[in-house]
Amino acid sequence: EAGVAQSPRYKIIEKRQSVAFWCNPISGHATLYWYQQILGQGPKLLIQFQNNGVVDDSQLPKDRFSAERLKGVDSTLKIQPAKLEDSAVYLCASSLGAGVFTDTQYFGPGTRLTVL
Amino acid sequence: AQSVTQLDSHVSVSEGTPVLLRCNYSSSYSPSLFWYVQHPNKGLQLLLKYTSAATLVKGINGFEAEFKKSETSFHLTKPSAHMSDAAEYFCVVSDGFSGGYNKLIFGAGTRLAVHP
Numbered sequence: 001e002a003g004v005a006q007s008p009r010y011k012i013i014e015k016r017q018s019v020a021f022w023c024n025p026i027s028g029h030a031t032l033y034w035y036q037q038i039l040g041q042g043p044k045l046l047i048q049f050q051n052n053g054v055v056d057d058s059q060l061p062k063d064r065f066s067a068e069r070l071k072g073v074d075s076t077l078k079i080q081p082a083k084l085e086d087s088a089v090y091l092c093a094s095s096l097g098a099g100v101f102t103d104t105q106y107f108g109p110g111t112r113l114t115v116l
Numbered sequence: 117a118q119s120v121t122q123l124d125s126h127v128s129v130s131e132g133t134p135v136l137l138r139c140n141y142s143s144s145y146s147p148s149l150f151w152y153v154q155h156p157n158k159g160l161q162l163l164l165k166y167t168s169a170a171t172l173v174k175g176i177n178g179f180e181a182e183f184k185k186s187e188t189s190f191h192l193t194k195p196s197a198h199m200s201d202a203a204e205y206f207c208v209v210s211d212g213f214s215g216g217y218n219k220l221i222f223g224a225g226t227r228l229a230v231h232p
Contacts, residue, residue: 004159042120042206042222043160056219091160105220107152107160 002026004108006092012114018080021111025073025094031055032069033105034077035091043091049075079113087115118143118209122223130231135179135194137226139207142188149190150208150220151181160206166190177201202230 005024013019025032031050035043046065047057052072060067064083069075079086089110095103123138141147151163164175171183181192190207207223 040224042208042224043220044222045219048219093160104162104165106162109157109159 004092004094004106006090006108006111008111009109010112010114012116013082015084015115016081018078019082019113020076020078021090021092021113023075023077023092023108025075025092026096026106029094029096029106030072031095031097031103032075033093033095034067034075035093037089037091037110039088046077082113082115084115087113089113118147118221120207120209120221120223122205122207122226124226125224126227126229128229128231129197131199132196135192135197135201135228137192137205137207137228139190139192139223140188141190141207141209143209148210149181149183150210151175151179151190151192152206152208152222154204154206154225156203163192163205197228197230199230199232202228204228 004026007022011019033048034046036046037043046060047067048055049069052069065079067077089112091110092108093105095105097103119142121140129135146168149166152160153163154160163179164173164181166173166183174180179194181190183190204225204227206225208220210220
């Protein structure tokens with residue numbers, strides 16, 4: 001079965017520019033997650049969708065970050081305007097069920113963002 | 117609130133010798149615990165998970181972990197290291213009751229180096 005797909009794999013931008021990342025989860029997975037992984041740290045959840053509704057966005061910096069999952073399948077994460085501290089790997093993950101806590105999350109390869 | 121502490125940021129072993137990666141957790145409820153591995157430029161891969169069944173959990177590639185509630189630990193072990201085991205390992209806790217469903221809290225990671 002195909003895994004979680006993400007694009008682009010790498011992105012370099014200047015600060016104050018905008019950027020968007022795309023994620024296509026495993027087919028049939030109801031729950032989709034976006035994580036931010038800063039160098040030397042573990043991933044941190046930014047936002048979680050169940051189908052096309054937001055379950056948790058408590059750690060999403062809403063003044064500059066936005067995400068959507070309009071048709072309950074693929075998703076985009078946007079940063080506008082970017083700051084230097086946004087340099088990180090952005091990981092997308094998906095899980096099959098209704099987000100129950102024993103559910104296994106499957107991760108994509110990530111997008112490495114560098115903000116200059 | 118739940119948290120995870122990985123006691124070693126770096127572990128170095130010789131090929132063929134045992135591996136021990138240490139993890140302590142804090143959770144208000146009965147947690148689910150996971151170990152994920154991240155090879156360079158690849159996505160996170162699930163090694164194993166504990167979900168309140170058997171306390172000794174066997175995973176892929178010969179890894180196993182033991183849930184010890186009295187010690188709040190979930191250490192990862194492997195009897196004999198292989199060169200291909202060199203990677204970053206993350207201990208993860210989820211208790212499903214903090215914020216949204218299936219919220220994963222990652223440790224900071226342990227980088228495992230394997231020498232010939």
